[in-house]
Every structure is written in C-alpha cells, then in structure tokens.
Amino acid sequence: MPAANPEPSAQMPSVVRVAVAAPVGELLDYLRPASGNVSPGMRVLVPLGRGQRVGMIAAVNQPTDLPSARLKRIATVLDPTPLLTPADLSFLLWASEYYRGDPGEALFGALPARLRRAQPLLDDRPLGWRVRAGAVAEPPDLRRAPRQGAVLALLTAAPQGLTDAAVRTALGDCSGPLRALAARGLVERCRLDAPAAAAVTQLPQPEPPPSLNEHQADAEAVVAASQGFGCFLLDGVTGSGKTEVYLRLIARVLDAGRQVLVLVPEIGLTPQLRKRFARRVPAPMAVLHSGLADTDRERAWRAAAGGEARLLLGTRSAVFTPLPQLGLVIVDEEHDLSLKQQEGFRYSARDLAVRRAQQAGCPVVLGSATPALETLHNARNGRYRHLRLPERAGRAVDPEILLADIRAQPLETGLSHALLTRMEREIDAGNQVLLFLNRRGFSPVLTCHDCGWVSECTRCDARMTLHRGRAILVCHHCGLEHRQPVQCPYCASPDLRPLGQGTERVEDTLRQRFPGLPLARIDRDSTRRRGELERLLTAAARGEHRILLGTQMLAKGHHLPGVTLVGILDLDHGLYGSDFRATERMAQLLVQVAGRAGRAERPGTVLLQTRHPQHPMLQLLLRDGYGAFATAALAEREEANLPPFSHQAMLRADSPKEQAALDFLLQALAAARPLAPQDVEFWGPAPAQMERRAGRIRAQLLLQAPTRALLQGVLAPLLPALRALKAPRELRWSVDVDPQESL
Numbered sequence: 028m029p030a031a032n033p034e035p036s037a038q039m040p041s042v043v044r045v046a047v048a049a050p051v052g053e054l055l056d057y058l059r060p061a062s063g064n065v066s067p068g069m070r071v072l073v074p075l076g077r078g079q080r081v082g083m084i085a086a087v088n089q090p091t092d093l094p095s096a097r098l099k100r101i102a103t104v105l106d107p108t109p110l111l112t113p114a115d116l117s118f119l120l121w122a123s124e125y126y127r128g129d130p131g132e133a134l135f136g137a138l139p140a141r142l143r144r145a146q147p148l149l150d151d152r153p154l155g156w157r158v159r160a161g162a163v164a165e166p167p168d169l170r171r172a173p174r175q176g177a178v179l180a181l182l183t184a185a186p187q188g189l190t191d192a193a194v195r196t197a198l199g200d201c202s203g204p205l206r207a208l209a210a211r212g213l214v215e216r217c218r219l220d221a222p223a224a225a226a227v228t229q230l231p232q233p234e235p236p237p238s239l240n241e242h243q244a245d246a247e248a249v250v251a252a253s254q255g256f257g258c259f260l261l262d263g264v265t266g267s268g269k270t271e272v273y274l275r276l277i278a279r280v281l282d283a284g285r286q287v288l289v290l291v292p293e294i295g296l297t298p299q300l301r302k303r304f305a306r307r308v309p310a311p312m313a314v315l316h317s318g319l320a321d322t323d324r325e326r327a328w329r330a331a332a333g334g335e336a337r338l339l340l341g342t343r344s345a346v347f348t349p350l351p352q353l354g355l356v357i358v359d360e361e362h363d364l365s366l367k368q369q370e371g372f373r374y375s376a377r378d379l380a381v382r383r384a385q386q387a388g389c390p391v392v393l394g395s396a397t398p399a400l401e402t403l404h405n406a407r408n409g410r411y412r413h414l415r416l417p418e419r420a421g422r423a424v425d426p427e428i429l430l431a432d433i434r435a436q437p438l439e440t441g442l443s444h445a446l447l448t449r450m451e452r453e454i455d456a457g458n459q460v461l462l463f464l465n466r467r468g469f470s471p472v473l474t475c476h477d478c479g480w481v482s483e484c485t486r487c488d489a490r491m492t493l494h495r496g497r498a499i500l501v502c503h504h505c506g507l508e509h510r511q512p513v514q515c516p517y518c519a520s521p522d523l524r525p526l527g528q529g530t531e532r533v534e535d536t537l538r539q540r541f542p543g544l545p546l547a548r549i550d551r552d553s554t555r556r557r558g559e560l561e562r563l564l565t566a567a568a569r570g571e572h573r574i575l576l577g578t579q580m581l582a583k584g585h586h587l588p589g590v591t592l593v594g595i596l597d598l599d600h601g602l603y604g605s606d607f608r609a610t611e612r613m614a615q616l617l618v619q620v621a622g623r624a625g626r627a628e629r630p631g632t633v634l635l636q637t638r639h640p641q642h643p644m645l646q647l648l649l650r651d652g653y654g655a656f657a658t659a660a661l662a663e664r665e666e667a668n669l670p671p672f673s674h675q676a677m678l679r680a681d682s683p684k685e686q687a688a689l690d691f692l693l694q695a696l697a698a699a700r701p702l703a704p705q706d707v708e709f710w711g712p713a714p715a716q717m718e719r720r721a722g723r724i725r726a727q728l729l730l731q732a733p734t735r736a737l738l739q740g741v742l743a744p745l746l747p748a749l750r751a752l753k754a755p756r757e758l759r760w761s762v763d764v765d766p767q768e769s770l
C-alpha cells in the first residue's frame with residue numbers, strides 16, 4: 028500500500044503546497060509554520076517577493092524539488108479550521124487547470140470578498156452587552172443615576188449578556204447609561220452566541236404545485252430514476268413548464284436530505300424567479316449574485332457551505348460555492364452567454380456545473396428552449412440524455428411568427444406600417460405589446476449633415492452612442508462620455524443629426540404616437556437603480572403597461588401573461604455576423620423573445636421585421652423550429668470543422684503600442700508550434716475585429732484541435748512558456764479555453 032502522506036522526517040523537509048493570491052501561475056511550496064496545525068483548505072500568510080500574500084493550502088506533506096535553502100516558511104495560519112473541503116479544492120484546482128487560469132486566482136475568486144484578504148470569517152452573532160467579568164469599579168450611586176442602576180441590575184441577572192434589542196425591550200433607550208457604565212469598566216460590548224440564519228429565506232406556506240402534464244412527468248421520472256452522475260438536457264419550448272420540472276426534482280432531492288444548486292443567467296435571476304422558488308420550496312434557500320453586498324454574499328456562502336441553506340440559487344460564480352451534500356445541479360437557460368465568464372479567470376459555469384455534478388455523483392439538468400449547439404451535439408451523440416417538452420404547459424399555445432419584409436418600406440423610427448397597425452389592434456383590444464430592439468440609447472451615431480463628421484470614439488474603433496435624455500455621447504465599449512455637442516466639433520455647423528435608433532428614440536416616437544398610454548422601457552439605462560428592474564417587471568406582469576419596449580433584458584425567462592404581440596425591430600445583423608456563432612445567437616434570441624408572446628389563455632403573434640426574409644436559416648427556423656435549425660447549423664459546423672466538432676482556445680493580447688500585441692502572439696506561435704501535433708491548427712495572429720479598444724491595440728491567436736485532450740496537451744506546456752516570455756510591461760495577454768466570442 029502506498030504511503031500517501033508520509034510523516035515528515037528530519038532529512039526530507041515537509042512541504043506545504045499553497046495557492047497564493049497573486050498571478051504566479053502555479054502552486055508554490057513552503058515549509059510548515061514554526062508551530063500550529065496545517066490542513067488543506069486553510070488560509071495562510073506567506074512570504075512572496077519582498078512582501079506577504081494570502082494563500083490557501085492546497086496540499087500538505089508534499090515532496091519537493093526545491094533545495095531546502097530556497098524554501099521559505101509559512102508566516103501565519105489564518106484559519107483555525109479549513110474553509111474548503113478536499114473535494115472543493117480538487118474541483119477548483121481542476122477548473123483552474125482546465126481553463127489554464129492561475130490556481131490562486133481561481134481559488135480566491137471563489138471566496139467571498141473579505142476572505143480573499145486576510146480577514147477572518149464574518150462574525151454574524153448579534154451585538155449586545157454584558158457585565159464585565161471581575162468588574163471592580165464602584166457601582167453607580169442610585170439616587171443620582173437610577174437608569175444606570177437599572178441597566179446594571181438587568182445585565183447582572185443575565186450573565187451571558189443581552190442583545191441591544193432585549194435591553195431596549197426591557198428598559199427603553201439606554202444608550203447613555205450603557206456608555207457611562209462601559210466608560211467606568213462595569214459593562215462591555217460583546218458578540219452574543221446565537222444562531223445566525225440571516226442569509227437563508229424560508230417561507231412557511233408552500234404553494235400547491237400544478238399537476239404535471241405527460242411530458243413533464245416523463246422528464247421528471249427519467250431524472251429521478253437515475254443513479255449517481257448523469258447529464259440531462261431538458262429541451263422544452265418556451266412556456267413548456269421546465270421550471271415546474273425543476274421544482275419537482277428539487278423537492279425530491281431536498282426530501283432525501285441533500286442540497287441543490289440552481290444556476291441562472293445574470294439577468295434571469297429576477298426577483299420573480301426567486302419568489303417563485305421561495306413560494307414553492309419548503310426549505311431554507313440562499314441566493315448569490317453580483318448585486319449583493321459583500322457581507323450578504325459571505326452569509327449566503329457560509330450558509331451553503333455549512334449546510335444551513337438547502338438550496339442555492341445563483342449566477343455563474345455560484346458554481347464554486349461549497350455544498351457538502353450536493354444532490355442535484357440545475358442550469359437554467361443553459362445556452363445563455365452570461366454563464367460564461369469573459370474576463371479574468373475565464374470559465375463556463377455550465378460546463379463546470381457538469382463537472383461538479385460528476386464529482387458529487389449526482390444528476391445535472393441543463394434546461395433551455397434553445398439549447399446551445401454544443402449541448403445539443405452532446406445530447407444527440409448520447410453523452411447527455413435528451414428530454415423534450417414539445418408543448419406549452421396549461422392552456423397556452425405556441426405563438427404564430429410572421430415576417431414583415433421592410434425592404435423599400437417607409438419606417439417610422441424603425442417601426443413598419445405593418446407593425447404599427449397590429450400594435451393598434453392589440454392595444455385597442457386591451458392587450459399588451461412587447462417590442463424588442465437590442466440597442467440602447469437614442470441613436471447609435473450622431474453625424475454632421477454638412478461635413479459628414481461622425482461621433483467616433485477617440486479610444487476605440489467604434490462610434491459613440493447618443494443618449495439624448497442625459498445629453499451625452501457614450502462609447503458602449505470603453506465607457507467614454509462626452510457632453511452632447513450643440514455644433515459639429517469639426518465644421519461648427521449646428522445641423523447635427525442622430526442616425527439610426529435605439530430604445531430611447533423608439534420610446535419617444537411611441538409616446539407621441541400613443542399619447543398617455545402607459546409604456547415601460549426596460550434596458551440597462553432605465554433599470555440602473557437597484558430594484559427598478561423588479562418594479563418594472565412586476566408591474567408589467569400585472570398588465571400595468573400596455574407597451575413594453577426593451578433590449579435582451581426583456582427576452583429572458585420572464586412570464587408576461589398579458590402580452591399577445593411581440594414586435595422584433597431588427598435582428599438582421601445576426602444573419603450576417605462575422606462570428607461563426609452569430610446565427611445561433613440570432614436564432615436563440617428570436618425564439619426567446621417570441622416566447623414572451625401568448626403565454627396565458629390569449630394566443631400570441633410575433634412580427635419579425637427583416638430585410639432578408641428569404642435567408643435560408645431564417646426560413647428554416649420559422650418553418651420547422653429551433654430543432655431543425657440546429658440540425659442544419661450543426662451540419663454547417665461539421666463541414667467547416669468548427670466547434671463542437673473541434674475544440675478551440677483563444678490567446679488574446681493588447682497593448683497601447685502598435686504591433687506589440689502581434690509581436691507577442693508571434694512569439695507565442697513560435698513557442699506553440701513545436702509543442703503541437705500535426706492536426707492542431709493555428710489561426711493568426713491577427714488583429715482583433717475591433718482592433719483598438721479603450722486605447723489598446725488588440726490581437727488574437729486561435730488554436731484549434733480535433734479533441735480536448737490534444738488542445739490541453741498543447742496548452743499545458745505552452746502557458747508556462749508564455750509566462751516566461753519577455754513581454755513589455757504594458758502588454759497584457761490572456762487565454763480563453765472554449766471561447767464563446769471571437770471578438
């Protein structure tokens with residue numbers, strides 16, 4: 028039997044392997060601290076360079092190649108007990124290896140903010156007061172300070188202390204007397220031991236579920252019958268009741284005493300969904316998303332890690348949260364791009380969810396009405412089990428999709444006559460209309476009618492968008508803002524004209540055309556204030572607005588029962604986009620937006636404005652549905668040898684200096700070629716599609732291999748080689764394994 032953890036001997040230094048919170052690219056070896064216990068999952072302070080850094084112990088009692096003279100010693104152990112279990116650590120380290128991230132960055136990125144620094148776990152216990160042990164000062168003179176006497180008597184009777192609230196209930200506001208007693212050393216402020224359950228919500232009365240239809244029941248039964256790990260694609264048209272299936276599965280797993288992880292895209296984590304879960308799941312639930320304050324995140328993380336929260340509902344980074352009794356993972360809207368982290372440690376939360384379920388030995392359900400082609404491919408080749416919900420649940424029927432050919436048609440701020448006529452009809456009938464335009468702001472460009480000046484960003488290869496409400500020009504790529512010019516900055520002409528339209532401009536037109544009609548614009552600008560999106564969506568779901576106008580925020584997962592007409596102003600760029608995923612995304616967006624129509628008793632219609640009504644992929648999608656579209660799109664990918672029929676990694680570099688990024692990537696290519704077998708291909712280096720962004724010149728190099736293993740085989744030795752390359756200081760580079768965007 029191999030001795031896994033040999034006891035340290037005097038000859039062999041016992042080395043601790045640490046993931047340091049610094050971009051060092053690998054785990055580092057340290058000597059045990061002079062005293063005290065060390066275990067994997069504890070945070071430590073270690074010397075690095077001239078300073079100290081926080082680190083996480085990844086392994087103890089490890090052999091090392093380093094001579095003992097070069098080994099430094101762990102300075103301080105920060106945690107009395109591990110924050111992460113060995114299973115958590117192995118998952119996180121696996122993720123950092125697969126995505127070729129920095130192990131320290133991956134581990135610490137998964138922790139609540141305060142724990143990334145050298146701070147102790149948040150002490151949640153309520154604050155209160157108690158009599159100081161061995162207090163020796165004179166008690167108060169009761170004739171001159173009766174309130175102090177009363178407080179002292181109260182606290183003396185409760186030696187473990189009393190919370191602020193308890194003191195207030197007994198004696199009213201006592202802050203003055205308490206301060207006086209504390210100043211004299213008689214009482215002290217302290218944390219009181221009491222269970223802290225603030226991060227978990229639990230509603231007492233679960234709502235009775237609807238009875239499942241046949242398809243839903245079949246899907247539930249298949250997942251419920253599975254033993255151990257299994258991956259399921261729940262491929263159900265919009266409004267088919269996927270969420271109902273999740274809720275049933277969740278109930279089973281909770282009953283069996285295990286925990287559930289539900290991942291949703293950022294925008295889908297609306298309070299609507301949270302409330303629906305809270306009403307239906309009779310167990311403590313915690314929620315994690317980027318809008319939370321740090322302390323709330325830490326509470327939720329701890330509740331999940333400690334097992335108090337039985338269900339964790341969260342956005343992509345929640346996939347890293349420790350859940351010691353994980354029994355089911357659900358990824359809703361699995362096709363959604365926001366499940367992919369696009370900067371820093373770049374990972375796919377969907378793909379990691381599958382890995383996580385595999386490690387936990389439990390099922391994972393990926394749900395969508397428009398599955399990603401990667402996922403469909405896995406379902407079709409048998410790696411995932413394909414479950415279908417082909418019909419809408421309840422009494423709702425599929426919406427009818429009509430094309431409005433807008434070639435040579437007069438448009439009123441992007442709205443065709445056909446669309447306006449239908450809108451009037453639905454509004455007169457008392458229904459709601461939803462309009463979709465995936466472009467915020469007033470107009471994407473401002474131009475000078477006299478000299479042809481256009482509002483270009485000085486830092487990007489892009490135009491600045493006019494936001495007329497705030498009277499500014501904004502670059503949506505780098506955030507640069509200018510005041511809206513009153514005359515042309517080039518020729519001083521006052522004749523400046525907005526070109527094209529965003530949601531703000533369409534709103535203007537609609538308010539003129541339908542005066543007094545309640546209208547809500549829902550985009551990133553109109554929902555900036557916390558709680559505003561929730562307020563607007565709740566009101567919209569109640570039918571308060573007759574017209575809803577918005578960007579893709581409105582497309583995702585919302586249940587808007589009063590909407591009978593969906594108008595899609597412009598999706599044409601998706602038909603001819605330069606990214607090979609452009610048509611896939613266009614199809615997903617179209618089906619998802621269309622899915623907001625006719626979700627209740629009243630049937631729905633979708634009107635798609637287009638200048639390419641004959642486009643074969645569009646025709647196929649409308650005639651035969653997303654499944655048929657996906658089959659054709661997958662055939663094209665196979666023909667072109669693109670993912671999922673090959674595997675890619677993108678190296679990106681940027682620098683304020685011309686040529687520097689390309690030069691770096693040329694060196695990278697030279698380093699990579701000798702490492703790569705023949706069937707690994709390299710594309711580039713080439714300038715990025717938007718070459719200049721935020722003042723930096725960008726370039727990219729794509730690696731493509733027939734299998735993941737081959738790709739990883741090149742990346743494993745390549746990354747250390749790249750870190751060792753001499754790059755100028757101002758150059759930045761990154762690697763993106765399974766990139767989702769070629770920009």
Ligand SMILES: Nc1ncnc2c1ncn2[C@@H]1O[C@H](COP(=O)(O)OP(=O)(O)OP(=O)(O)O)[C@@H](O)[C@H]1O
Pocket residue numbers: 237238239240243263264265266267268269270271272395396420421422583584585586622
């Ligand atoms: N078996 C059922 N009987 C009656 N109503 C149902 C049933 N299942 C679901 N519903 C209702 O149908 C509506 C849509 O269901 P749900 O939100 O679960 O669909 P979904 O597939 O998740 O939709 P989407 O993909 O559009 O987000 C909800 O109002 C839900 O309560």
Ligand SMILES: [Zn+2]
Pocket residue numbers: 484485486487489502503504505506507721
């Ligand atoms: Zn810019």
